[in-house]
Amino acid sequence: xxxxxxxxxxxxxxxxxxxxxxxxxxxxxxxxxxxxxxxxxxxxxxxxxxxxxxxxxxxxxxxxxxxxxxxxxxxxxxxxxxxxxxxxxxxxxxxxxxxxxxxxxxxxxxxxxxxxxxxxxxxxxxxxxxxxxxxxxxxxxxxxxxxxxxxxxxxxxxxxxxxxxxxxxxxxxxxxxxxxxxxxxxxxxxxxxxxxxxxxxxxxxxxxxxxxxxxxxxxxxxxxxxxxxxxxxxxxxxxxxxxxxxxxxxxxxxxxxxxxxxxxxxxxxxxxxxxxxxxxxxxxxxxxxxxxxxxxxxxxxxxxxxxxxxxxxxxxxxxxxxxxxxxxxxxxxxxxxxxxxxxxxxxxxxxxxxxxxxxxxxxxxxxxxxxxxxxxx
Numbered sequence: 001x002x003x004x005x006x007x008x009x010x011x012x013x014x015x016x017x018x019x020x021x022x023x024x025x026x027x028x029x030x031x032x033x034x035x036x037x038x039x040x041x042x043x044x045x046x047x048x049x050x051x052x053x054x055x056x057x058x059x060x061x062x063x064x065x066x067x068x069x070x071x072x073x074x075x076x077x078x079x080x081x082x083x084x085x086x087x088x089x090x091x092x093x094x095x096x097x098x099x100x101x102x103x104x105x106x107x108x109x110x111x112x113x114x115x116x117x118x119x120x121x122x123x124x125x126x127x128x129x130x131x132x133x134x135x136x137x138x139x140x141x142x143x144x145x146x147x148x149x150x151x152x153x154x155x156x157x158x159x160x161x162x163x164x165x166x167x168x169x170x171x172x173x174x175x176x177x178x179x180x181x182x183x184x185x186x187x188x189x190x191x192x193x194x195x196x197x198x199x200x201x202x203x204x205x206x207x208x209x210x211x212x213x214x215x216x217x218x219x220x221x222x223x224x225x226x227x228x229x230x231x232x233x234x235x236x237x238x239x240x241x242x243x244x245x246x247x248x249x250x251x252x253x254x255x256x257x258x259x260x261x262x263x264x265x266x267x268x269x270x271x272x273x274x275x276x277x278x279x280x281x282x283x284x285x286x287x288x289x290x291x292x293x294x295x296x297x298x299x300x301x302x303x304x305x306x307x308x309x310x311x312x313x314x315x316x317x318x319x320x321x322x323x324x325x326x327x328x329x330x331x332x333x334x335x336x337x338x339x340x341x342x343x344x345x346x347x348x349x350x351x352x353x354x355x356x357x358x359x360x361x362x363x364x365x366x367x368x369x370x371x372x373x374x375x376x377x
Contacts, residue, residue: 002030003311006088006097008078010035010063013282013296014103015374020304022068029070032095034088036077038063040374041126042367043155043293047162047329050129051136051169059126065375078104081256083275099277099307102264103300104253106154106283106291108245113149119223120147120241123162124154132242140175142239145228147184147218150246152263154283154291157328159183159244160190160201164331166242167208181210182236184228186217193290194338196352197328204330218243247291249284260286269343270306270317271299279303287322289342294324319343327363328355335359 005021007014010033018033045059063073076090086100108124110117121135122128146163163183170176183205189198190212205212213230220229221241228236248254248262258264258273263286266272271279271287281299283291298321305318322342327335334355341349353359371377 003098009103012293017300046129106247112246115221161329
């Protein structure tokens with residue numbers, strides 16, 4: 001039985017789900033994929049842009065190249081969601097579906113951190129990373145803070161990577177001796193899912209003179225005083241602030257009554273919301289697993305299998321495996337890797353691979369495989 005599937009958001013989860021349904025059903029698929037953007041960008045590419053390794057134009061993968069049997073892509077902005085009716089209104093039309101999958105990711109709420117927009121920089125968006133590629137060359141002396149406003153946030157290792165790559169960048173320019181770097185993280189360790197990776201990062205911070213403040217969040221910036229205020233009242237002077245803003249689901253999701261405390265509650269194993277036929281995958285879903293691309297793909301596989309089963313008249317719900325891999329930059333051209341498996345056993349399985357320059361080729365293959373799979377490039 002042919003069913004209409006409406007996928008909101010063309011990030012890792014939305015792209016993979018649409019591709020899987022197309023592979024399974026071909027022209028018989030009836031998938032509509034909607035995104036307000038006109039191009040996909042890998043999250044890790046933003047650090048490359050920020051530190052001048054590549055250009056903003058080079059990391060864009062245009063959605064016009066996403067052509068799959070049974071799938072239509074619409075470059076439109078979501079205005080309203082009615083999850084009970086599985087109906088969505090955009091700036092160009094209204095769409096209804098038998099299955100609705102919300103994969104809109106997480107937005108950045110700069111206003112939630114007083115002074116951030118006026119006195120700091122964020123590096124989690126392409127626009128923010130692009131601005132910083134112009135700002136960083138002027139920083140040659142003083143205190144740089146890499147700070148996180150709240151957890152959870154996308155790509156937990158990214159702030160650590162930013163601090164280590166900043167160390168590399170300043171060292172290459174010959175000004176590292178005149179600069180201090182601090183990292184403020186509201187986590188129990190740099191990467192809570194991997195004790196081994198966290199230990200490796202802490203060792204790198206110590207070796208490179210990066211001050212780590214763990215278990216703390218940046219509550220506010222005072223641009224006039226050039227002070228970052230932490231959630232315990234500690235004040236840190238800064239000359240350059242590189243921030244990770246508070247995250248939350250996009251406003252149409254909030255307005256639809258689908259969120260709680262900034263995230264979409266779901267059954268953590270089936271990814272279903274409280275609305276029949278409505279799923280949430282990716283960064284916006286309260287899965288309790290890392291907000292990263294490989295986990296969004298894992299979620300897409302589970303939802304695809306459930307939709308296909310229900311199209312065939314089965315009530316079987318396929319379970320989210322919550323498996324994924326993450327590459328972590330440790331500076332000096334070296335990357336580490338961790339493979340995580342949350343649900344196959346009684347506790348989290350984490351496999352850690354020692355940092356090596358060889359992992360860069362593996363990471364490049366990860367990106368190249370998805371460029372080919374999704375965009376034919």
